[in-house]
Amino acid sequence: MAAGKIRWGELEEDDGGDLDFLLPPRVVIGPDENGIKKTIEYRFDDDGNKVKVTTTTRVRKLARARLSKAAIERRSWGKFGDAAKEDAGSRLTMVSTEEILLERPRAPGSKADEPSASGDPLAMASKGGAVLMVCRTCGKKGDHWTSKCPYKDLAGPAETVDRPPTSDGPSALGASAKGSSYVPPRLRAGAPTDSGHDMRRRNDENSVRVTNLSEDTREPDLLELFRTFGPVSRVYVAVDQKTGSSRGFGFVNFVHREDAEKAISKLNGYGYDNLILRVEWATPRPN
DNA sequence: CATGAGCGC
Numbered sequence: 001m002a003a004g005k006i007r008w009g010e011l012e013e014d015d016g017g018d019l020d021f022l023l024p025p026r027v028v029i030g031p032d033e034n035g036i037k038k039t040i041e042y043r044f045d046d047d048g049n050k051v052k053v054t055t056t057t058r059v060r061k062l063a064r065a066r067l068s069k070a071a072i073e074r075r076s077w078g079k080f081g082d083a084a085k086e087d088a089g090s091r092l093t094m095v096s097t098e099e100i101l102l103e104r105p106r107a108p109g110s111k112a113d114e115p116s117a118s119g120d121p122l123a124m125a126s127k128g129g130a131v132l133m134v135c136r137t138c139g140k141k142g143d144h145w146t147s148k149c150p151y152k153d154l155a156g157p158a159e160t161v162d163r164p165p166t167s168d169g170p171s172a173l174g175a176s177a178k179g180s181s182y183v184p185p186r187l188r189a190g191a192p193t194d195s196g197h198d199m200r201r202r203n204d205e206n207s208v209r210v211t212n213l214s215e216d217t218r219e220p221d222l223l224e225l226f227r228t229f230g231p232v233s234r235v236y237v238a239v240d241q242k243t244g245s246s247r248g249f250g251f252v253n254f255v256h257r258e259d260a261e262k263a264i265s266k267l268n269g270y271g272y273d274n275l276i277l278r279v280e281w282a283t284p285r286p287n
Numbered sequence: 288c289a290t291g292a293g294c295g296c
């Protein structure tokens with residue numbers, strides 16, 4: 001193989017890895033009472049088009065609570081612990097007073113005080129792709145649905161949500177006195193205090209409109225072009241729903257406003273694919 | 288020339 005030549009396998013892997021975060025999350029519906037399960041996911045095809053993939057599968061109906069061999073075996077075990085003192089059958093459920101210590105999520109960069117982080121189910125859940133519930137208002141995963149978002153319909157700063165508890169009884173006071181309770185980033189020392197900047201809104205404000213794109217410019221191409229200025233949170237190319245061809249304009253959202261400014265000043269009037277790009281601030285979309 | 292898609296438990 002010629003040295004320096006790009007292998008297709010590598011190319012594809014790179015593209016997919018870069019863009020996965022731009023796609024809507026996978027949604028699994030069901031299975032319903034007929035055992036029909038629907039999976040809706042999104043991916044980029046070979047041409048860089050965003051495609052919606054809906055899979056319908058029938059899952060085997062469970063034959064009424066089938067017990068594994070091991071579970072049947074466990075039924076013959078003698079009772080132990082507190083249950084051994086109870087007379088048989090009087091209680092099916094025991095109430096345990098055993099104290100169970102839950103690990104508190106740590107701020108990135110802070111030291112681990114216990115060596116058991118690898119087995120933490122919370123950490124695993126946040127890493128894996130098993131969270132289907134993503135709030136569209138604040139982007140939080142697995143916590144609440146969009147309709148239940150505490151930031152929904154909130155115009156100004158919300159004292160009840162943002163202020164740390166001050167009168168929640170002795171346990172809360174004790175926890176904060178030890179300095180171990182969680183402090184949200186915007187309340188930490190050194191956090192920006194400008195009140196005009198509203199972080200509750202989805203990060204649509206650093207939105208840049210790109211017009212005069214050639215027909216075959218797709219989202220991956222836009223990302224390649226704009227990512228040099230800083231972290232990009234979203235790229236979008238408007239596509240005609242009927243023909244599937246590009247409508248010649250798109251949007252790029254930056255995490256940082258300064259990067260969006262740089263991109264506008266450097267890329268507006270930039271020749272791309274035989275055309276002169278127009279790059280400017282996007283006016284926020286209504287609705 | 289031109290201002291985006293999605294909406295569930």
